[in-house]
Structure formats: structure tokens, C-alpha cells
Amino acid sequence: MVKTSFRLGEVKFKNRVLVASGTFGYGDDLKDLIDINKLGGIVTKSLSLKRRGGNPPPRIVETPCGMLNSIGLANIGVQEFILKKLPYLRTFETVIVANIAASSVEEYCEVLSMLESAEGVDAYEINVSCPNVKEGGLSFGASCSMTGKITMELRRLTKKPLIVKLTPNVTHISEFARVVEDSGADAISVINTVVGMSVDVRTRKPKLSTVSGGLSGAAIKPIALAKVYECAQVVGIPIIGIGGIMTTEDALEFLIVGATAIQVGTANYIDPSTGVKIVEGMRKFCDQENIDDVGTLVGTLESNKEISVIHSWL
Amino acid sequence: MVKTSFRLGEVKFKNRVLVASGTFGYGDDLKDLIDINKLGGIVTKSLSLKRRGGNPPPRIVETPCGMLNSIGLANIGVQEFILKKLPYLRTFETVIVANIAASSVEEYCEVLSMLESAEGVDAYEINVSCPNVKEGGLSFGASCSMTGKITMELRRLTKKPLIVKLTPNVTHISEFARVVEDSGADAISVINTVVGMSVDVRTRKPKLSTVSGGLSGAAIKPIALAKVYECAQVVGIPIIGIGGIMTTEDALEFLIVGATAIQVGTANYIDPSTGVKIVEGMRKFCDQENIDDVGTLVGTLESNKEISVIHSWL
Amino acid sequence: MTTVQNIFPVVGNQEVGAEIFILRFHAPAIARSSLPGHFVNIKVDRSYYPLLRRPFSIYDVEGDDVEVVFNIVGRGTEILASKRPGEGLDVLGPLGRPYQFSDVQYSTAVIVAGGLGVAPFPFLTRFLKKEEKQIITFLGAQTEKMLVPKRLANVHLATDDGSAGCQGTVVDLVERYFETTCVEGPKFFGCGPNEMLRALSQRAENLNVPCEVSLECVMACGLGICQGCPVELRGGSVRYSLVCKEGPVYDTSAIVI
Amino acid sequence: MTTVQNIFPVVGNQEVGAEIFILRFHAPAIARSSLPGHFVNIKVDRSYYPLLRRPFSIYDVEGDDVEVVFNIVGRGTEILASKRPGEGLDVLGPLGRPYQFSDVQYSTAVIVAGGLGVAPFPFLTRFLKKEEKQIITFLGAQTEKMLVPKRLANVHLATDDGSAGCQGTVVDLVERYFETTCVEGPKFFGCGPNEMLRALSQRAENLNVPCEVSLECVMACGLGICQGCPVELRGGSVRYSLVCKEGPVYDTSAIVI
């Protein structure tokens, strides 16, 4: 029997495969299509203090091996989540990670506090790729100090695992990883979507109502892997790898470069059972390779350190 | 007749389609396959002071809709370029842009000076995605001040068009664009490759000898477009759009978001005549749409400014 | 309705017009729970390019076979057009909310289809016949070769170029018909480009006739999880409904097309 | 040699072994200027996935038709396997430096092929016959079904599992042959996995026999412009040669495999 589980603080995940925020709804829509209990965890759609209707259409456009989205964090709001979704979600035998979005530090705190008083949330993932209203809408996630501040404030409010989800749209993501670790986070999720855009040349309009949006899917996997690897060189806390994971092999790449676990995102849209298949695929791989604990794969990249300078000549 | 030409200072480009550095060699290898005289310009492989052998293999790996490279700027060196390649290259009726790479500010200056004294180079493109030896190998291109400094120093040495090629691997590329403009550059090229990596899960080795490399090709087009658009909001100097351009439509997207011209990169590997086809395709498009100057497309994106905040909620 | 995802065998793929195909696959699980207006979401091949599934209305169900009709507009449909009997097809469905065809408030179903918007109507026609409704069908397209006037009832044609039926838009044709003919207890069932649906919705309002339409929009998941497919709801503040889940069929009085 | 790029019609695609195909296309311009050891670079379809061309040795040329042999190892070759006569194939070629088969220094061509490394040899065999060289061919593979022992001369087989010919590696077979047989003025012509070529190169050195091999490596352009395909040259300081341009055929005394 291959060991698949891992722990984050007090919380035990039955395996290293979670589903990413925004790509699995609140779990209820997919219950008939897949066996949710087989997943290591579910990360909810980002929850904001108030219900958000989201951006005007079009919100989605396909790109080569990827897609752009500009959903505008449409979500039912934390209150309705607690009342309508959480009780059902809790019935699954999997870890429930509530993902939180907000436009001020106070709001992050408020949402987390509300979830703390409700029962059933096992851990938190903080989406810092949100506009900081006080700074004219600049993304929290693009500022090391703001990202650290949010982490520190939220840390005070909960003993549950606190995961901070980093944006790839920064020069040195490892600086953010370090600050987040120093501020008390239990783990980091790497990465959120990459900024991108697309244009309709006939109408000369952007294909997303908001002009730019977030790129996800297979196209970004190489970028995500490099970001996870960069973070793994500097932090000791676990990293959850995200970005373009479509297959077991993709997932294994993330473990090898240093991710303790992974999240399946866009792939859920194409095949909602991707996560479950990867759980099974990892087990098979370990069987074949005589590995008795998936965890022993983590961070085992064999590289010739002499020539492996990240910012070297390309 | 559709007007296709544009000017950069004294230099007239017959059309807005160039071929990107590192994807067309020094022109001589492709002379029998395509009619080079139909291109707006050729950007040479990056030239360094001394000949560079490049990185150990493997240097290339394919990724979904893209590829990673870690060539290590293998090139014949500026002297040999001047002696062996330039005389022949000059015989083409197209603009010759020499791309320069170096590991110190002085070296950049030295290479440019050597090219200044030779005859036949029409313009310079500066590759700042190079490790700064004095700063422990951190990329020049990731530092606004270093990028500005290089630009300023080189500006003093030449009256020919000076184009600085920006890296996308930074938080706010527009800050770099502005600094480069303020430092006297005549144009910017946007973008160089995006950092990425790939792993062989059986051997647990990176698929590139240098661990990480540069992602290019169709996969990065959405990222490149967003970067060009971001720069176009802040600078007045022309922008040369690069990244994942495979078709005429791709090229037009770049013009619409604000690029004055474009460069075809990775697509040359698949079809060396991509550039020539795009020249023709742009002409056709303009004919169809009753446009008499390709230039009137530049920066014509129609967007609802109200909802088009770049760093907004995704 | 039980939604399933599986690889189903293609049993036919026939070109029925200018780059228009009817693709038939054997999918008992989908056939059993489909209703008119439902759609299926097809992964055209295992490649990541195109990455996403492609939504298609259920054109018809015969026994355990399900059919979709499509025209080649891009890479996805180009690949679909190359499918041969025996190949496997990755289909997720049925999805969405069907037409409300069985209510007793109306007696004549007025079907209005633009181009490939004809897709849901052969299947709907079957059910309308069972319900013993009157049926009048208006079908429009740019030109004759883009019409697929099969398995419909009481069909009136319109083409932009006049190559078949009346020259003009299908909505104009409907309007003229209503001016000259008395239709008993009508209800519109529309499908086609947004522009056409907008016009139809307008006419329905003027004529005070109930009107359901099936909307098209870009979709990432088709399952209600990505929030990528909003349509604006009528009413004071801006509110959205998800086309893949609460649609694709809407009463036009509820939405802003 | 004139390199061309064009869409050429497929004229045949035959499965000749376990997922092994011989693909034949009509390409007079390529047929005319190809030599043994040259390769062609094929864009398997118009998709961006896979993005790059795929290099294949020229297996044979008959009249105006060119053939390649390949086995299915990934998406590119999977798509190639589905090509049918009449379809167009985007081919760039011929490319590279061919085998030096016509020099007078040797009289017996000893061909050593591992697996699909047999690819360049039917074409080479044709030319060797014209040159009136002696030919001995050693062909190895994991198992019988992966051998393509066609259009070769004087063939000796080896398989890892012993299902055909001698059990063992092809290089071992060559070694044993040379121990027992006197080969007159031999020269090795090798192609196969790097490991095998390394072993062959070693044996050639020991036996003091000249040896040319065709290397495989990942390529982005095949034209000498991306610098993506280096092989290290022997000698003091580290220097590289581009396999696509100065290779794929090298004298083993010149390179570090």
C-alpha cells in the first residue's frame, strides 16, 4: 500500500490532490459526476464579505492550450456560503479549504472571522490577487508588505492551517514566499493565474470585458513549475503547486520540484474527474517505481547545481 | 496600395514585420527558403563581446503550445559577426538590427561601439535579460535602475535607433518602459521569453540542463499582449510587439493593443516564411477593411475604460 | 436528468449542407435523460488545442443514439467534422435547462430558427407532436446551402440572398406571417444568433406572445462551476444568470439579450 | 542539396510492425536532392500541440516518392500514424549532412542499427550497392516485432529477448562477429539510441575501424538557427556542433556521445 496522506498542522489530507478555487464551485454541482470523497481536499470559490455578481460578459476566452478568465470573483458571499453550502460540503470525507478574497485587510479579517465561528471549514486559503481599494486598486499580491500584513493579521485570528495563495505576476515570487512564511502562514499555494489578454481583430475589442484577465491551463504549467521551484529554494513551509496540471505526470513534476501537494484547476472544466484520476495515477506510479510514500517524491529534483542558476543566460 | 512602412528615427522599415533575435540566425541559413527582402527587418541573434559556446544539452523542450529554451546565448561573438556575417547580411534590402547581450554595462558599451565602427548595422536592440556579473548574476532586466543605466550609456554612443528589449518577468513592466523611454531609447521590444521549467518524472531531472529556461511560442501570446498593452498606456515611443505570433491575426492583435511593429520568433522554427506570410496577410486584411495604412491600426483597441482596470478582480 | 461523462462510439457523421454535419453517437445514458433544449459538451480530441469542451444542442434522439448538428467555424468543429463511425467521442451531458414545451397555456408552438439555431428543434418537434401542439416553423439562413430543414413541421423558409423561401430575415418573415395570419395561442421557441434573438424577443413583446430562446455564449465548464457564462437578468440592479446551468433556455421576459 | 518546404501528398502509410509505420509521400523536389543520412522535418498537423516539427531520417526514395519509418512514441507520431493517402503533409527537407559512403578508404560497409535506428539504411544500402561496396548489416531491437529488416543486405539480427536472431545487444553481436570473421576494410555506419552509439563508437575505436553515426536529439528548427541541438566536440575546451546542420551524421572520432 502506497502512503498518500500528509498533514498540515492538525489537518490530515488523505492524499496530495486538491481541487483549485474557482474550478469546482462549492462542490455540490459535481457530486453526481465524481466521487468527491476520493479527493484530498476541496478549495472553495473565493468568498467575499458580500455576494458579488461578477464582471460583465464575456468572461472567458480560449487561448492556445489555455484560457483567460475575468470572472470578477462572482460568488455568493461568505454568509450564504455558511448557511447554504457549508453544511452540505461538510458531509464529504475530504478537507474543506475556504478561499477568501477581499478588498481591504479588515475585510479579509472579517470574512475569516465569520468562517471561524461557523463549523466545518478545515483550513483557509487566502487569495491576495485582489485589488486593494485603499491603494487605488493595486493588487495586494503585488506588494510584499501588504501580503505579509494580511498574513500576519489573519494568523492572529485562527489556529487552523493558513495557506496564502501567491500570484505569479511579480519579479521574485520567492521574496513573497519568504515574507508569508515569516508572517506565520502554514503553507503557500503557487500559482494563481498569469495576467494575459486577447483581442478580436475585426471588432478591435478585447475578448474579455475587463480587457485583461487571468491565464490558466496547460499553457502555464512551465511557468508555474518554475515559480514553485523558486519558492522551494527559500521556504520551509509546504508548497501547494497549481498551474496547468492536466495529468498525473504534470502533478508529479510539481512534487518533484518541491510541492507537498497540488491543486487541479482548469482541468476540472474539461474533465471533473481529473483530480480523482490523478490520485489513482500517483498511486500507480509509486507502485511501478517502488515508492511507498508519495511524500518521498517531494523536492527530489536532481539537478546539476553548477549550471542551474535560475537567472542565467538564456 | 496599402501603406506598410514606418520609421524609427532615420531608419525606414518597409513594413512592420521583423524577425526576432535568436530565431533567424544571422539570416544566411534561411536565404534559400524565403525571400528575406520582403521582411521589414532582421534582428540578429544576440551578439556578445566574445564568442559563446552556449549551455550544455538539452537546450530545448517542447511544452503545450510552446517551447522552453536555454541556449546560453550561443553566438559567434561580435567580431566574427562583423567580419563574416555582416557583409553578406547588408546585401539584403531590409533593416539590420543588431541585438546585443553582455554581462556588464561596460561590455554592452564595448559591443555597441564595435558595431558602430563597422558598417551595415541600421539599429540596435539591447537584450537586458542577461546576468549582471557584478550583482551575482541577477538579471539586468529585473532591475529598473540597471535597465535605465544601460540605456543611458548606450544612448551616448549612437545616433542610430536604440531599442531596448524588455523581459516580462517583472511585476510592472510599464515602469521599465517608462525608465527606458526617459533614458533616451527610441523604442522598446516587448517581450523576451517567460521563465519556465519542465521535469522528466522518470529520471527526476529537469528537461533543460540549466533547470529553468525561457518559454516562447503560441502559449505566451496572451501574456505578451497584456505586457504590450500595459506599456502602451505609459510610453510615447514605439513598441515592437513580440511573443507567440504565429499568424497575421496574432500580429494584428499586437498592433491594435499598441505595437508599432512586431517580431516573429518561435514561429520561424516551424515555418521560416511566417514573417513573409504575415506581411502579405496584413496587406490583405487592410484591403478587406479599407485601411490604407497599416499604421492606422496601431493602438486602436476599443475598450470600455470604466471596467478596464488592469489589476482588477479576476 | 442525470448528467454523465463518457466515451461514446460515433455511429455516423453526415455532411448535410455547406460544411454542415450531423454527428450521431451511441449514448444510451444521454439519450434516456435528454429533453429538447438540453445540450451536450464535447471534447473534440485529447489535445489541449482546443483545450475546452464544445457545447452543442441536442439535435435529435433516436433510440439510444444522440445527434448534434454543427457547421465548421473553427478548430473544434473542424476536428469534429473528421470523426468517423467507430471512433470514440468524449461527451458530457445532457446539460442545462430544457424548453418548457408542455405547459397548457399555449396551443401553437412557433419555432423560429436562425442558421444552425435550428439545432434543438427536430427534438423539440417530436415532443410537441406528442403534446399535440400545433407547430409552425420559421427557418432562416444566409443562403439555401446553410439551411437544414429536416424533421421539422410546417416549415417556412427565409434567406438573406433569396436563394430559398422569402428574401429577408427570419424574424421579418415571422412578423409578416403574424400580420396576415391569425395564430391560435402562440408561443415562440427561438434559437439563433443573439441579434436575431433580440429582434424576436422585441416582436414577442410587441405581440404579447410568450417567448423562450436558447442562448449561445462562450463556456468553459458547462456545469455551473466556472461562472464564465453570464447573461444579464432584467430588473433594477445588475444581476447575472449562468447560461449553462439556469439556461441555455430562457423566457425572454427574464433576460437582457 | 536544395532544401524545400511544401505540402506534399501522402501516397501510403503502412503498419509494418508493432506500432511501426512506413509513411510515403510524393515529393519530387525532396526526392531529387536527398542523400542517405539526410532527414526531413515534418509538421504533423496545423495545430500548436505539438508545436514543433518532428525530424525523421529518409528511409528510402523511390522515383519521386520519399519514405520515412517511425514508431508511435508520443502525440506527433500518433498523428502521423493516422495520415491517409491523399492528405497533405507539411515537409521541410532534405536537411543535414549525409553519410560519407563513397570514400575509397573502405571496402565493407558494416551497418549497425538499433531499433528504429534502421531508418537511414535502406536508402544507404541503395547507394552502397551502386558504389559496389560489400555490405554487412546488423540490426537489433527489443523484440522481433520491433525489427524492420526490409531492403537491407546481408542481415544479422539481435533481440534483447531472443525472439529473433541472437539474444543480446546488436553491438555485442557485431563484436562477436568481428572476433570470428575477418572483415575486409570495414567502416561502421551506425544509427540508434545514444547508449548503443556510445558502445559502438567504443568498439570502433578498439578495433580501429572508422565509424559514422547518425545522432538523435531534440530539435526546434532543424535549420541551424535556434542553436538548440548541440553535441559536444572532442578536444580540449568545451565546444559544440549543431546536430541539425553539421550532423546528424558524425564521425565518432569527432564527438562526445
Ligand SMILES: Cc1cc2nc3c(=O)[nH]c(=O)nc-3n(C[C@H](O)[C@H](O)[C@H](O)COP(=O)(O)OP(=O)(O)OC[C@H]3O[C@@H](n4cnc5c(N)ncnc54)[C@H](O)[C@@H]3O)c2cc1C
Ligand atoms: C448551449 C450551446 C449550444 C450550442 N449548440 C450548437 C449547435 O447545436 N450547433 C452548432 O453548430 N453550434 C452550437 N453552439 C456553438 C458552438 O459551441 C460553437 O460554434 C463551437 O464551440 C465552435 O467551436 P470551434 O472550435 O469550431 O470554433 P472556435 O475556434 O472556438 O471559434 C470560431 C468562431 O466561433 C465563435 N464561437 C466559439 N464558440 C462560440 C459559442 N459558444 N457561441 C458563439 N460563438 C462561438 C468564436 O468567437 C469564433 O469567432 C452552441 C453553443 C452553446 C453555448
Ligand SMILES: Cc1cc2nc3c(=O)[nH]c(=O)nc-3n(C[C@H](O)[C@H](O)[C@H](O)COP(=O)(O)OP(=O)(O)OC[C@H]3O[C@@H](n4cnc5c(N)ncnc54)[C@H](O)[C@@H]3O)c2cc1C
Ligand atoms: C535527425 C533525426 C532523425 C530521426 N529519425 C527518426 C526516424 O527515422 N524514425 C523515428 O521513429 N524517429 C526518428 N527520430 C526521432 C523522432 O523525431 C521522435 O521520435 C519524434 O520527434 C517523437 O515525436 P512525438 O511527438 O511522437 O513524441 P514526443 O511526445 O515529442 O516525445 C515522446 C518521447 O520521445 C522522446 N523524443 C522526442 N523527440 C525526440 C528526439 N528528437 N530524439 C529522441 N527522443 C525524442 C521524448 O523525450 C519523449 O520521451 C529522429 C530524430 C532526429 C533528431
Ligand SMILES: Cc1cc2nc3c(=O)[nH]c(=O)nc-3n(C[C@H](O)[C@H](O)[C@H](O)COP(=O)(O)O)c2cc1C
Ligand atoms: C475561471 C476561473 C476562476 C477562478 N477563480 C478563482 C478564485 O475565485 N480564487 C482563486 O484564488 N483562484 C481562482 N482561480 C485560479 C485557480 O484556482 C488556479 O490558481 C489557476 O487557474 C491556475 O491553475 P490551472 O492552470 O490548473 O487552472 C480561478 C481560475 C479560473 C480559470
Ligand SMILES: Cc1cc2nc3c(=O)[nH]c(=O)nc-3n(C[C@H](O)[C@H](O)[C@H](O)COP(=O)(O)O)c2cc1C
Ligand atoms: C531558441 C530561442 C533563442 C532566443 N535567443 C534570443 C537571443 O539571443 N536574444 C534575444 O534577445 N532574444 C532571444 N530569444 C527570444 C525571442 O527573440 C523572443 O523574444 C521570444 O522567443 C518571444 O517570442 P516568440 O514567442 O515569438 O518566440 C530567443 C528565443 C528562442 C525561442
Ligand code: FES
Ligand atoms: S460555463 Fe462554466 S459556469 Fe457556465
Ligand code: FES
Ligand atoms: S535544431 Fe535548431 S539549430 Fe539545430
